Every structure is written in C-alpha cells, then in structure tokens.
Amino acid sequence: MSVFIDIVSWVCIVLGAGFTFVGCLGLWRFPDVFTRMHAGGVAETLGVLFLFLGMAIQAFVILPETKMALLVAGKLIMIAIFLLYTNPTTTHALAQAALWGGIDPETGEEKKEEGTSSKT
C-alpha cells in the first residue's frame, strides 16, 4: 500500500514537472502576448497543481508523525487552492490590459496610430 502511494505521488510530481517545463518552453517560443498567456496558464495552473498534489501525498510517506504530515499537506493544499484562484485572475487582468493597451489579438502587434493611450 505504501509503495502504491509512493508511485502515485511520483507520477503526480513527474507530470507536474513536465507540464511546467512545456508551459515555460511555450512562453519562450510562442509569437505574441496572448498565445504566451495561454502557455503560461498551462505552466502555472496545471503543472503547479500537480506538483503540489504530489508533494502533499509524499508528505505522508516521508514524515513519521501523522499530525505533522497533515499540517504540511494542509499548507500545500492551501497554497495550491490560492494559486488556482489568483493565477487566472492575474492572466485575465493582464489580457485586458494588453487588449486595452493596443495589442491586436489577430496579428499580435501593437497598433501605433489609433492607440491614444498606448504606452509600453
């Protein structure tokens, strides 16, 4: 049973690390700011959630006392829930600011002529 829990937590951690790496690679390679937000959203919700889930399961394996493991896992789940709420909020605010600041979503370039308040 303990081996099964170990395997589940390592699968979660490896999946989380993979999603984080793929998202950050997309944040480097994608052409404009909206597609980069899409890639960054993969990295900072799915990847980070899988990492925290794997660490919370792993806390029950490596920590001897159940009370301490519950405390650590509770803190990890709290951080994960907080990130799950705040990162989409940040991405939404940033997308609205980029749209308002004169970045064309179709071409991904800044509109210079009609943006009266576009500033970068």
Add this chain to the structure above:
Amino acid sequence: MFEFATAVTLISMAIVMAGALKGPTVYDRILAVNTFGTLSVVLIALYGFLDGRPEFLDIAMVYALINFIATIAVTKYIKFSRLGRSADVDEAEDI
C-alpha cells in the same frame, strides 16, 4: 526524485527569465515575471522537501500572496498610469 523536480523547475525559471529579458512588449515581461514568482513558490516548497524538513511552506505562502498583489498592482499601473484613480474617467472599467 525531488532533485529531478527541482532541476526542471530551475531550468524553467531560467527560460522564463530569458523570456522576460527578451519580451518585446511590457505585457510579455509582466507575464514572465508573474510566472517566475509562481515557480519560485514551487521552488521554496520543493527545497523544504529536498532538505527533509518541510517547514518553509509559510514562506512559500507569503511569496504567493506578494506575487499576486504585485502583479495586479503593476498591471493596474501600466493600464491607468497611476495607482489611485483611473487616468481618463470615461474609459474606467474594472481591471
């Protein structure tokens, strides 16, 4: 295995910081710095497990809170050019 996750997180942080230096517009830089902050939260939590005593999670929580507030503040500053009221009242919307 925590070493593997830490190494991947560090490589991702390097890529994201290079993207923040590269990004052509200011929004790319804000996005990259936000992702860097989230990854630093993960790195602090992973370091606690790597060290065998996961007591750094309070610091990770504080980093997550500061990261969110800072990104919202910078985004509002870029959008409205000030932090108190909006620059032109006609187009004032919730950010």
